[in-house]
Amino acid sequence: MFIELENIHKHFGRVHANAGISLTVPEGRIMGLLGENGAGKTTLAKILSGYQTHDAGTIYLDGKQASFRSPAEAIRAGIGMLHQDPLDVPALSVLENFELGGLQSGLRKSRASAARLQELCKRFGFSLDADAAVSSLTIGERQQLEIVRLLDQGVQVLILDEPTTGISSPQKVLLFRTLHRLASEGISIIFVSHKLDEVEQLCSSVTVLRRGQVAGSLESPFSPADLVLLMFGKALDITERPDVPLGDSLVELRDGTIRTYRLTMDHLTLELRAGEVVGLAGLEGSGQQLLMRACAGIQPLAGGTLAIAGQDMTRKNYREFARLGVRFVPAARLEEGLISGMSIREHYALIDPNQGNVIAWGNAQTQAAEKISEYNIVGSPDSLVQALSGGNQQRLLLAMLPEKLALLILEHPTRGLDIGSSRWIWEHLLERRLQGTAILFTSTDLDELVKYSDRVIVFSGGMMSAPTPASQVTSESLGYMIGGNLR
Amino acid sequence: KPTTTTDEFKFGVILVGPYNDHGWSQAHYEGGQYAEEKMPGVTMISFDKLNSADRKGTTLEQVVEDMVVQGAKIIFTTSEDFQTDTDAVAAKYPDIQFVMISGDHAKTGVAPANVTNVMGRMEYAKAIAGCAAALRTETKSIAYLGPLINSETRRLTAATYLGARDCYEMYRGGDPDELKFTVNWIGFWFNIPGVTLDPTQVANDLFNQGADVVLSGIDTTEAIVVAGQRADKGEQVWAIPYDYVGACDLKPEICLGTPYFNWGPTYVKYLTAFKEGTLKQGFEWSAPDWNDINNRDTSAVGFVMGDALSEEDRANLNDYIAKLASGEVKLFSGPLNLQDGTELVGEGVVATDDQVWNLPQLLEGMTGASE
């Protein structure tokens, strides 16, 4: 099936998210869809797959006009979408999720469904346990489940929105192989991503969006540099990471134990020096989050000692860590970092260091306005934080950090950000090193780890590798270690 | 001293429960209606459910005030619960006459001059009820669904127990000590969810524990309703409701009878005395009219026989009533011990009115809490 879009428009209030997009998706090929944050990629994908309705324009399937009011209608027409965070039901089992697709009525026909699931899995080399709870699967496995579900429902067009964030390299390899195979079977694939090398590797054509419009299309082969030029309208200069002399020992974790319901980690040892950047690699849930939270005083240690700047912090809470200049920037920006429902000004009133009993709203206003311009945040002091885009939320989180910090702990600092924003954020972070701030961060982007860290630590199933100087690893060797070969 | 000069005046009746509760409050309400009927020109203003569960935030004083605004000259406060408040309000309204039913502050001298007390000698009717239960029971186990524990309820429960013993011995020739008599208190005169025990539940549990006659001491009808339910299931059980003359109608075929108050004559008596200016402060404990305890116009308390009584039972009951009337049977005659074993009255002695009115505990032989 081939798809033609003609002059698609979509408004969100004042935002013109899709401003007259026309493009063609060829049958049986993999098309990349690129663009900076907020370019309108997800919006377009959702319109195509029935999650959102467009305000104007026409969709043609195999030359016939079509419009969908719900994902179910789109699926019936043969278009299915895979969301970045798989849109499944974690509380139900794999089989139940699979069964949910087809809208039969009456009694469940579990045996027949199980057989179909089995067969599809075998075809693509997936191994999914039908009775496992989806909540126990990795993101990659959940993606696989979604793919087989959509295929079972007979989709001819598969749209994947940033599918490679959060999956392991073997899973990525498997995913790419699957996509190639589907394309060869005549299924059209739209692949949305920020990772240029993946697009280069996978796609036979690419369309770039900028500010809701098509900025251009390229046919394979293309180079990342071509893509950058199309996305931003200019080449981005390569920032060199300035070397900073490391300071005194700042964090000393000795023989730490962390015990949670899911995971127990023993004999954790970590030493971090002022001005040092340490990157943590590993699949979600391998223990890196726990280590970071322990270093921030959020996750209590069940054993061992932790000292920061020479002070014993073993049984202290986050507030006391904060007093020593430790800050934690969570990945879940709106869940853990910012308070949706409150404006930027209110956030500044909350963190105002001059803690009087009566709020100094004037101060908060000036502070907010200053930081907004300093950090290029698109918004005003009155903007509610949930109305900011992801990139701007991340900027605000950084803008709210105090000037002087001893230790900055960041979960996925650039997750979901385009290359331009990512670079901006890292420039800012690296600058802080000059004042002796140490940085501990996680990322699923192996290149980011290699590029910005002084040392890298790899986690796998609660085990922690010895810190390795970043100069001695490559993204390939990291991928290998993440898979469980810590040595 | 409060009086009235006209034949036309209004009286207030303040009820603790719903006016149609088939129990204590309805008996008062109908007493008031009887008085309205007998005394042309005299009209009743009533207010029901005055208790802190049904009427959050409404006080006796507010109700009295409104009744006075509407022209009430004499007000009947019809629950032991109103006693303290009646004293306080009466002090604020010296021009209004109060008839406080079931209290004794006029006797003890606590009440202001415009408060008088009256109560019926229900213990006789209760003894008759106990007698009926003893005549019928097969399991030799009788249970009493009690309200809250105070001297009035102890007195009535004890009278029931004594009546049951009397008749078990006299008419069934049994040893009264083998008769089991259990009291379970729900905590108030009627069910207040979350505050009292649920009387439906308690009545069921009493039957479950082997009783086959449950007598009600509460204002409402749960005992007979539950007994009816169980009888429908084929169980051999009976109930004796309380307070209201028509209470048996709920389930006549398992009803052994109802001891009830007949307030009409008392209301007429007090309203007439008030009109004529002859009402004096006092404490009256009105006996049944032994000539005919069921005379609507004369007897303060009565006992209606229920359909579940056999002819023989009726004859025995009538005999017992006659013996009470003649004084041949004296209810609280010794030897009687209290529940803790201390002596109430010795052999051959009859307890005084004061002893009976202020009964401090249940009697020896009864199962249940005394306070």
Added chain:
Amino acid sequence: MANSLLVETIASVIASAAPLVFAGVGETITEKVGITNLSLDGSILLSAMAGFAAAMLSGSLLVGVITAMLVGALVAGIVATGSIALRQDQVAVGFVLTVLCTALSSFLGKPYVRVPGPSMPHLPIPYLADIPVIGPIFFNHDLLVYLSYVVIFGTVFLFNRTQLGLRLRAVGERPEAAFARGINVNRYRYLFTCLGGALVGLGGATFSLSVKLGWSYQHTAGFGWIALAIVIFGGWNPLRVALGAYLFGALNSLASILQPAFPTVPTQVFQTAPFAFMILTLLIMNGDVLERLPRGSRWLRKLLQGQAPAGLGKRFQSD
């Protein structure tokens, strides 16, 4: 008294817990689809009153039961409309309805207070009722009590064995995902909220037509809250919710049985036992107690643990 005290007591617990079973399972269905109907304490009262009044006026028990179910469904429908179409806080709407329905039941129920009326006829099931012990405990009741068994097992069946139940659970767990699979999320929510409400109404009817015959003010006050709590206690599993209902029924019974044993404790205190127990179980259910259980007792944890539907209380808009 052919049967022992224990059998008698258990049998009356089974019968007297039937309203709680209906209400608890009904609310479980409602919450499984993602809506909290907090109005239970009021809607049980109103439906108990309406059911009794309708049965009395029409002379037909069936009319009474259906009226009560309609009332329950209507109240639940207001909760659903308020939270889905009008996007108001479910808890707020539910709470207001609790107050409103309680007042309505008192006002409209005034003519029916303690008036004798119809009740469910006793109906032992032939043969089954004669089985020793089991018979008198389970099969010597009325139709509504048997219906409570049907509702328990029917709901288990619905949840686990039918397509409809699977979709219902998906809607409650993750409405976006259900929507993505072509399920009309809000239609499901309306439907099952009202169905749950109808069962709550059935619970009310059972009160006034089978357990505490007739109507009086605040007839069932407090039971709605207990029903809401046993949904948590039962971990949103209909079977365990029913178990919770029987447990609370037993506790209620215990209070009156224990009274003679503790004559110094004022009777009014016993009435609180179920509520104290409610707090205790919630503390165990939700607190860290389960986490702290020794490893060997994992089965106990599994038995006691329950997860609220992830989408409970979350509004869903399709765009």
Added chain:
Amino acid sequence: MRARTRLTNLPLGAAPVVLTLVSSSLILLAAGANPFEAFANIIGGAFESWRKFADVLVALVPLMLCAAGMLITFAAALWNIGIEGQIIMGALFTTAAVRWFPLPSALILPITILAGMLGGALWGLLVGLMRTHGHVNEIFGGLGLNYIAIALTNYFIFGPWKSVDGATMSGTDPFPAAATMPLIAGTRASWPPLIIALLAIAGVYLVLNYTRWGLHLKAIGLNAQAAGRMGIRTTANILLAFAACGALAGLAGSFQTTAVYYRLIPSISSGYGYLSQLVVLLSLLRAEWVPLIVLFFSIISVGSPRLELRMQLDSSLGGILQGSIVLFFLLTRGLQQRLSQRRERKHG
């Protein structure tokens, strides 16, 4: 365009009141009563005399104090349904103070106030602790504690503190005159509670709108975890909010004993706790609206028993009026929001 917007807004603003009047009129007609007479009786019941209007002030005090307290917990998105129990514990502690310390007025009255606040605060704290440390939703924890507070009161009324005439539902023996609040001459209303209630609502208004604590509560209510990351003590503040609300409720309970009933009775809270939640919902959590709504609710509460006296109607009509006005308010507000959203989308 603009004119139409205003036109559609205006009727919707009055809608809850109109809908309440219409629906309750229908209910009244169904009950065979004349709606006009009923409403006239309610208003008349509250305004027929200065003395009667003073009863409105009597009802206003606990309602205002509880609503002020509820505003604090609602600010942190906590539903303190346990406020009934907190009123009761305030009354219980006050009664204990009165019984234990036979002191002259000038000494005992301040003590009763403190005792009431302490009782309420402790009970509120318990709800808070169950929530923060036992993970029990405050709605259920609070409800359970309400019933336990009732049981405790009953235990004392029917046990250790029973009246000399024997235990009854009408409560303990009356307090000595020294332990009763001074009255506004010729009425049943006391002036100190009234002044304190007005101060309380004003204080809560200031705290929630102008102080850091108010902002912290709001932050915790919107996102406790993020608030914690910003250095706000979430646990401590949640507990503090419950304690503060409990203290105000306890104060209400204290005044119920020292200024209304002059003793401890089983239902000392009179349901003001539940009613105050309706008040706060209707105020959209804005303290400045609370006094007016409380006045309105008090008028209904004091006026409706007259329905009973004059029309043989059940006074629960008052509850119907109070409940339906809030329900219709919530529903019409939702409708209004949807309409304006739709309009925005059209002309966006």
